[in-house]
Amino acid sequence: MRRFRLWAIALISFIAVTGGATLKKSLSLSLCGLLGFNSLVCSANFSDDRANAAMPPASRNLTTVVAANGDANSTNRRNEALTSTPAWLPENPLPDAPPAEQPTIGDIPRIRKPQVNLNLQQTLPTDFRVSSQMPFSSGKREIVMVSPSTGKEQKYTVNLPGARFQIYEAEFKDIGAIDSSNLTGTARQVIETTELQSLSEFKLDFQNNQLSEVILADGTRGEFRQGRAVIQSPDGQPLETIEFSQAIGTDGSLAASPKSAGQQVRQQEWQTSDSAATLASSPNCSNTVGSLLGNLAGTMATQGNRLAASKTEKTRIVGLALSFASGALKNNANSRESLQEVTCEAPVQCDEKRVSGGSEIRTDLFQVPAGIDRQVTLEYEFFEIPDTIELYYDGNQLFSDGPKSSRHRRAFTLPDTAEYVGVKLTGNTNPDTEWWYVVSCSGTAIAQCHDNYAELSLNNEAIVANETQINIISREEWQARKPIKDDPNRSYEAYTEPLKSVLDTIVVHHAGDNLLERRDICIVGQEMQIVQNYHMKETNRADIGYHFGIDMVGRIYEGRDIKIKGSHVAQGNTGKIGIVLLADLDERIGDFEIEDDSITSEMENSLLLLIEHLKSKYDIEYLGGHRELNQDRQCPGTLTMERMEDWRSITKLKDPKPVN
Numbered sequence: 001m002r003r004f005r006l007w008a009i010a011l012i013s014f015i016a017v018t019g020g021a022t023l024k025k026s027l028s029l030s031l032c033g034l035l036g037f038n039s040l041v042c043s044a045n046f047s048d049d050r051a052n053a054a055m056p057p058a059s060r061n062l063t064t065v066v067a068a069n070g071d072a073n074s075t076n077r078r079n080e081a082l083t084s085t086p087a088w089l090p091e092n093p094l095p096d097a098p099p100a101e102q103p104t105i106g107d108i109p110r111i112r113k114p115q116v117n118l119n120l121q122q123t124l125p126t127d128f129r130v131s132s133q134m135p136f137s138s139g140k141r142e143i144v145m146v147s148p149s150t151g152k153e154q155k156y157t158v159n160l161p162g163a164r165f166q167i168y169e170a171e172f173k174d175i176g177a178i179d180s181s182n183l184t185g186t187a188r189q190v191i192e193t194t195e196l197q198s199l200s201e202f203k204l205d206f207q208n209n210q211l212s213e214v215i216l217a218d219g220t221r222g223e224f225r226q227g228r229a230v231i232q233s234p235d236g237q238p239l240e241t242i243e244f245s246q247a248i249g250t251d252g253s254l255a256a257s258p259k260s261a262g263q264q265v266r267q268q269e270w271q272t273s274d275s276a277a278t279l280a281s282s283p284n285c286s287n288t289v290g291s292l293l294g295n296l297a298g299t300m301a302t303q304g305n306r307l308a309a310s311k312t313e314k315t316r317i318v319g320l321a322l323s324f325a326s327g328a329l330k331n332n333a334n335s336r337e338s339l340q341e342v343t344c345e346a347p348v349q350c351d352e353k354r355v356s357g358g359s360e361i362r363t364d365l366f367q368v369p370a371g372i373d374r375q376v377t378l379e380y381e382f383f384e385i386p387d388t389i390e391l392y393y394d395g396n397q398l399f400s401d402g403p404k405s406s407r408h409r410r411a412f413t414l415p416d417t418a419e420y421v422g423v424k425l426t427g428n429t430n431p432d433t434e435w436w437y438v439v440s441c442s443g444t445a446i447a448q449c450h451d452n453y454a455e456l457s458l459n460n461e462a463i464v465a466n467e468t469q470i471n472i473i474s475r476e477e478w479q480a481r482k483p484i485k486d487d488p489n490r491s492y493e494a495y496t497e498p499l500k501s502v503l504d505t506i507v508v509h510h511a512g513d514n515l516l517e518r519r520d521i522c523i524v525g526q527e528m529q530i531v532q533n534y535h536m537k538e539t540n541r542a543d544i545g546y547h548f549g550i551d552m553v554g555r556i557y558e559g560r561d562i563k564i565k566g567s568h569v570a571q572g573n574t575g576k577i578g579i580v581l582l583a584d585l586d587e588r589i590g591d592f593e594i595e596d597d598s599i600t601s602e603m604e605n606s607l608l609l610l611i612e613h614l615k616s617k618y619d620i621e622y623l624g625g626h627r628e629l630n631q632d633r634q635c636p637g638t639l640t641m642e643r644m645e646d647w648r649s650i651t652k653l654k655d656p657k658p659v660n
């Protein structure tokens with residue numbers, strides 16, 4: 001089960017040339033020097049050398065890394081840390097100082113050439129895997145890639161597929177752990193251990209898919225615009241300005257970079273197909289994104305080489321950072337494995353998809369349609385072999401469960417600004433594991449129904465209960481059938497006692513799955529009609545059996561006349577007010593083909609309001625679910641029963657007495 005992969009895509013054009021790279025290695029090396037880093041030959045060689053970079057596994061808690069990513073201002077924190085423990089002494093703080101006067105630090109003598117070729121990507125591990133993808137309300141997506149063998153981390157901020165692809169930020173961590181002895185040739189001669197250590201962390205900013213700024217951990221900045229790079233010290237002092245040659249582009253743009261004509265054409269084609277659906281579903285997704293990232297990496301490598309030849313140390317370090325980042329992009333492009341979790345699919349609508357799988361880490365994004373008081377419901381099943389699930393909103397973890405073996409359902413209310421939620425499923429390493437989950441946004445359809453309801457409520461006579469208004473939609477309004485009062489086979493029995501003394505129990509039911517395939521949740525009263533028809537036609541009742549119904553929008557309906565004994569509890573309807581929740585609230589293994597409903601906040605609020613209303617009129621003592629009275633019943637479903645103790649606590653009502 002392979003999905004489209006965003007990065008892989010970008011990189012697919014490079015993958016094509018990686019085959020047989022070993023034999024071509026020495027040739028490639030020399031060609032790299034000739035053609036520059038951005039040649040395809042060069043990239044093939046890089047991926048071949050990746051094993052050299054393997055480091056001992058770092059004891060690193062990925063969960064912590066991911067959790068910390070929700071915090072916006074990590075750059076500032078880094079700056080503080082670095083200010084307190086400077087990683088290196090500025091050898092040459094003044095611009096244009098001669099390099100010969102710089103003290104040599106470390107064992108490797110510095111031999112610099114005007115143009116060098118830094119194969120820094122050789123030092124990268126190539127086992128980077130996507131450890132998390134988090135959607136933000138802005139529509140951006142943060143992708144964290146971690147190398148399990150070294151703990152090295154790359155973090156990218158891109159937009160969600162489905163829009164014109166953009167890269168906004170790239171961050172790198174622990175680069176200082178590079179062992180320069182892994183470097184070969186020119187790179188080894190050029191790079192000083194101390195410089196690598198100073199590159200412990202750095203960040204790149206992009207604007208319009210062009211590099212705009214490199215920010216080192218100590219605050220050193222390199223601004224890239226209009227064909228030049230301006231290097232500034234941490235306190236903002238300009239250190240050096242590097243003019244790039246015309247070949248790189250007078251404005252530093254990708255289009256002007258020395259690319260093949262074919263690549264430029266592809267990029268232009270891609271830029272014109274900016275419809276979300278086009279990019280997400282097109283087989284060209286990988287080509288277009290890959291082409292873009294390839295161009296970017298190529299330009300960055302060229303710029304990095306130019307800067308690394310500077311006499312100014314800060315400039316060199318910015319150049320090394322660029323070269324390294326360029327290599328990372330190339331490596332990612334060359335490795336299907338490392339990038340396979342990044343989806344090229346557009347986020348799907350919240351209710352459209354049931355996801356299932358096995359031993360894998362899978363991340364999916366779901367678009368939450370606009371609305372208010374929206375709830376996201378996550379339902380999942382892990383079967384016997386334990387798995388783990390996490391739910392994210394805007395970079396924050398809302399929920400996690402596992403690793404364990406369970407089936408569960410949880411609902412979450414989202415902020416009004418939320419546009420996306422992300423689910424990360426970590427399947428057991430046991431290849432036999434199976435799991436599925438469904439994300440549904442119950443509040444979305446409901447939000448669309450609200451306007452209807454508001455209009456209806458205005459025309460409806462309000463009943464005041466405990467100083468709270470409660471609107472009950474009358475039988476006439478939902479066009480109920482008239483009860484059959486004169487059929488001896490159908491019970492229609494009016495209470496003879498005063499209602500206040502006889503009505504002492506509220507019984508909660510759910511409609512179950514028999515209404516799901518036929519209903520439209522926005523049509524006022526349609527679900528009541530379905531239930532009434534079922535009761536009168538299929539079960540030979542005189543009328544709908546329940547006294548009230550509540551739908552997922554929170555609308556309360558009048559059911560059977562309250563003065564008439566209900567028909568909803570087997571062998572014990574006397575004194576029992578029946579309320580049906582118009583939803584399928586039962587979790588039954590295997591019924592996921594028909595998606596279950598959830599108890600929406602609207603539904604729950606209305607239920608509690610109705611109970612308070614009934615308490616104010618009658619001497620209600622007991623509240624329970626149908627199965628608590630008829631113990632052979634599934635009704636009112638597991639989701640309802642999960643809430644029952646809370647409802648009894650809120651309403652101060654007691655457990656009902658079982659009938660049988």
Ligand SMILES: [Zn+2]
Nearest residue numbers: 509510626635
């Ligand atoms: Zn029931």
